[in-house]
Amino acid sequence: MYPIDLLSPSHLFTNVLSVLNSVQLLSRKEAPGAQPTPADFEVNLQSNTGFLPEKPIPRLPEAYSPWEDALTRAQKVLVLGENLTVQDTESRADGELWRSQMRGLPVISINDLKTDKQLLRRAHKVLAFLVHFYVHSIPPDQNAGSVLIPRSLATPLLQVSDVLRMAPVLTFADTVLWNWDLINPELPVTIENMHFGVELFSGTEDERNFWFGNAKVELLGVEMLHLFNEYHSLPNVSDFASVCKINRLLTRLVAIVDRVEETLTSMRDLVDPSTFYWQVRPWFNGNASGPSSPTWVFEDGPDASTLDLSGPSAGQSSVMHALDIFLDIDFKLQQRRHPAPSESNKRSDLGFMERMRRYMPGAHRDYLSHLANTTRPLRDLAKSTPAVKESYNAAVSAVRKFRDSHIRIACLYVVSMARSTAIPVGCPVFAMMQRMERQQKQTGRSTGTGGNELSLLLKSNRDATARAAVKV
Numbered sequence: 001m002y003p004i005d006l007l008s009p010s011h012l013f014t015n016v017l018s019v020l021n022s023v024q025l026l027s028r029k030e031a032p033g034a035q036p037t038p039a040d041f042e043v044n045l046q047s048n049t050g051f052l053p054e055k056p057i058p059r060l061p062e063a064y065s066p067w068e069d070a071l072t073r074a075q076k077v078l079v080l081g082e083n084l085t086v087q088d089t090e091s092r093a094d095g096e097l098w099r100s101q102m103r104g105l106p107v108i109s110i111n112d113l114k115t116d117k118q119l120l121r122r123a124h125k126v127l128a129f130l131v132h133f134y135v136h137s138i139p140p141d142q143n144a145g146s147v148l149i150p151r152s153l154a155t156p157l158l159q160v161s162d163v164l165r166m167a168p169v170l171t172f173a174d175t176v177l178w179n180w181d182l183i184n185p186e187l188p189v190t191i192e193n194m195h196f197g198v199e200l201f202s203g204t205e206d207e208r209n210f211w212f213g214n215a216k217v218e219l220l221g222v223e224m225l226h227l228f229n230e231y232h233s234l235p236n237v238s239d240f241a242s243v244c245k246i247n248r249l250l251t252r253l254v255a256i257v258d259r260v261e262e263t264l265t266s267m268r269d270l271v272d273p274s275t276f277y278w279q280v281r282p283w284f285n286g287n288a289s290g291p292s293s294p295t296w297v298f299e300d301g302p303d304a305s306t307l308d309l310s311g312p313s314a315g316q317s318s319v320m321h322a323l324d325i326f327l328d329i330d331f332k333l334q335q336r337r338h339p340a341p342s343e344s345n346k347r348s349d350l351g352f353m354e355r356m357r358r359y360m361p362g363a364h365r366d367y368l369s370h371l372a373n374t375t376r377p378l379r380d381l382a383k384s385t386p387a388v389k390e391s392y393n394a395a396v397s398a399v400r401k402f403r404d405s406h407i408r409i410a411c412l413y414v415v416s417m418a419r420s421t422a423i424p425v426g427c428p429v430f431a432m433m434q435r436m437e438r439q440q441k442q443t444g445r446s447t448g449t450g451g452n453e454l455s456l457l458l459k460s461n462r463d464a465t466a467r468a469a470v471k472v
């Protein structure tokens with residue numbers, strides 16, 4: 001059941017009239033050629049997991065147990081370096097021992113992983129977690145402005161990332177797409193039978209719920225992917241039946257985006273803002289993510305400034321990018337649309353969304369390019385087809401509403417927390433005071449994980465979404 005039925009008796013008459021108009025307006029006749037399927041891009045529609053694999057593997061083969069064991073140990077003993085005071089001698093010693101073990105590990109060849117995508121994904125996740133554990137467990141008084149990531153972690157992470165064609169850093173794929181297992185392996189893959197946040201930094205339920213919320217969106221998004229596929233598989237977009245079908249697809253899309261928005265809003269009950277901001281989020285930071293954040297140096301690797309190293313973000317969710325592409329949202333403000341972008345829109349990081357794609361596995365990025373290069377752009381169709389305008393605009397409006405809610409959430413979890421001077425419960429007071437002081441020395445602006453000016457970016461993306469609406 002969908003909330004709005006455009007084929008209900010009240011809409012039928014107007015629809016029939018405008019469809020007849022549209023059919024005359026549309027000159028292009030299309031026949032779908034031999035198209036690649038979503039499966040060619042590692043998009044699993046048959047198993048209904050979408051960008052999630054059908055099933056992740058729980059552990060790498062024996063030869064890679066030094067990495068796996070190090071990750072298990074890290075999750076047991078390491079704490080955020082920023083939270084350590086000089087008195088925390090035991091935690092400091094545990095951290096130093098773990099890091100020296102990492103420095104002492106050999107560089108293990110990735111040759112035995114190369115032929116299996118599942119192994120490569122697991123390796124990327126394990127190594128990226130290890131690198132973030134390594135960097136962020138160092139107390140700030142010990143990092144001297146830069147951190148040397150040992151070759152035992154740096155070399156294989158760079159190599160695995162190269163094969164997967166993705167950034168050599170913790171990504172949305174590592175923390176959401178590949179960070180789950182089945183509760184009961186005998187039962188089918190359904191959200192009820194999935195356990196998310198298998199690997200965590202802080203070990204808090206807040207962190208797990210943060211990834212769980214994002215994973216729920218990914219799984220809801222699978223229905224969107226089916227829908228995009230249905231649209232692109234239509235034999236044509238100009239006859240009466242097709243136009244009616246497109247309206248039904250868009251009505252379904254609105255319902256899905258509404259559920260995405262509800263999922264986002266429901267995260268307020270599951271993730272405590274203060275825990276998220278002080279105990280979870282710092283682990284995600286990438287290279288030089290703020291004035292007091294250390295520069296990464298990959299031992300034997302290229303200069304970190306030449307690599308994509310900003311850390312995970314839901315801005316890397318391929319489902320959300322696919323939705324934006326389907327509706328033709330112009331984040332770079334290249335198209336002439338109404339209303340014209342504001343001055344602050346123009347000052348925002350217009351390349352952010354495109355950059356985020358470099359953090360996705362290459363195959364998913366290819367899927368997005370494929371979607372973007374369609375010969376059947378939906379917005380153009382909506383512009384030229386009166387009967388589609390309203391339902392297209394309803395979909396745009398649902399995504400704008402999602403982005404409005406998202407701005408409120410980001411404000412609550414990041415902007416307000418950055419301004420807050422209250423010491424969070426459970427954090428050592430002295431360490432917190434030092435962290436707040438360091439934060440105040442920063443630019444005074446709240447930045448995203450990727451170091452972007454947060455409100456400008458999110459508002460500009462919300463406005464770009466609204467601007468996609470077509471004139472009725």
Ligand code: HEM
Nearest residue numbers: 214217264267313314315317320410413448449450458461
């Ligand atoms: C407590 C929950 C959340 C918080 C605090 C949050 C925070 C943020 C922040 C700070 C950014 C800026 C870029 C960055 O630093 O990564 C961002 C970007 C983004 N987030 Fe979230 N987010 C949350 C949940 C979600 C969920 C569930 C989704 C759905 C997939 C989502 C989708 C996005 C997208 C698509 C962007 C890119 C910017 C845009 O499209 O406007 N976020 N988020």
